[in-house]
Amino acid sequence: MVAFIDTRLPIHIEQGSEGGAGYKTDIWVGASGKESRNIRWSRSRGTWNIAYGIHRRDDLATIKSLHHAAAGAALGFRFKDWSDYEIGAAGTPQQIATGDGATTKFQAVKIYTAGASSRARPITRLVDGTVSVFKDGVEVSSGVSVDVDTGVVTFTTAPAADVVIGLVAEFDVPVRFSDDSLPINVRTANLESIPDIELIEIKEELEDLS
Known part of the structure; x- marks a missing residue:
């Protein structure tokens, strides 16, 4: 079942x-x-x-x-x-990870911050058709896939070290x-x-x- x-x-x-x-x-x-x-x-x-x-x-x-x-x-x-x-907003992606030159898979998260305290909430069940992935603020249109059920973002080639992985999505x-x-x-x-x-x-x- x-x-x-x-x-x-x-x-x-x-x-x-x-x-x-x-x-x-x-x-x-x-x-x-x-x-x-x-x-x-x-x-x-x-x-x-x-x-x-x-x-x-x-x-x-x-x-x-x-x-x-x-x-x-x-x-x-x-x-x-x-x-x-929502994770991020139109034109303003939220950072979910930083590249290290080896990792190709990243979990979608939503970050909640108040003062010096922050908490990352892992997100599954993204809404199909609302997801955009970014590298250093530039939307990525190829070489990446998103599993909307698990919330896992997968790159064909690992993002280079210090590249900021961003996301805009509804969940x-x-x-x-x-x-x-x-x-x-x-x-x-x-x-x-x-x-x-x-x-x-x-x-x-x-x-x-x-």
């Missing part, structure tokens, strides 16, 4: 969702009130409630169909987080239903509702590029 369905929800359902990225941190508080904190997750994991975006009967039919096709929480699918779905988030059950509230023959439909981000295995 496939572990992933390459499909997305209707835009209006995605845009009506509530949620975002999350981390897991252990916090110990001493008798003095001083804290010690330990980061458990190096990669964030998002959660979203999509029930807020469901307003029509055919929306419920779409969710029920996807829930059955995904066998509940078993199979993943694409979800667009409309609050965060989806791989998610699954949080529950095998889909509790539907049937009020009348023509009126149904689902109070909460939670999606959980799947931390997909990254390709070993070493």
Whole structure:
């Protein structure tokens, strides 16, 4: 059985969702009130409630169909987080790596920076037709391929040392239903509702590029 369905929800359902990225941190508080904190997750994991975006009967039919096709929480699918779905911007690529003259494969990442702190988020499930690759700020039109499912950028010839590898792309988030059950509230023959439909981000295995 496939572990992933390459499909997305209707835009209006995605845009009506509530949620975002999350981390897991252990916090110990001493008798003095001083804290010690330990980061458990190096990669964030998002959660979203999509029930807020469901307003029509055919929306419920779409969710029920996807829930059955995904066998509940078993199979993943694409979800667009409309609050965060871009790497770089038109004409302004984001650096994802630096060439060393030997490496030909690079993982797409999104960099989040605040002050002196930054975190690289590995990105899979790029959106086909939105991806542009750059070397030293110049778009590359040949000698490179991109796997939109894994987010791996592959060059035919390794970029020379110190060449900046840049990327502009949109991406989806791989998610699954949080529950095998889909509790539907049937009020009348023509009126149904689902109070909460939670999606959980799947931390997909990254390709070993070493």
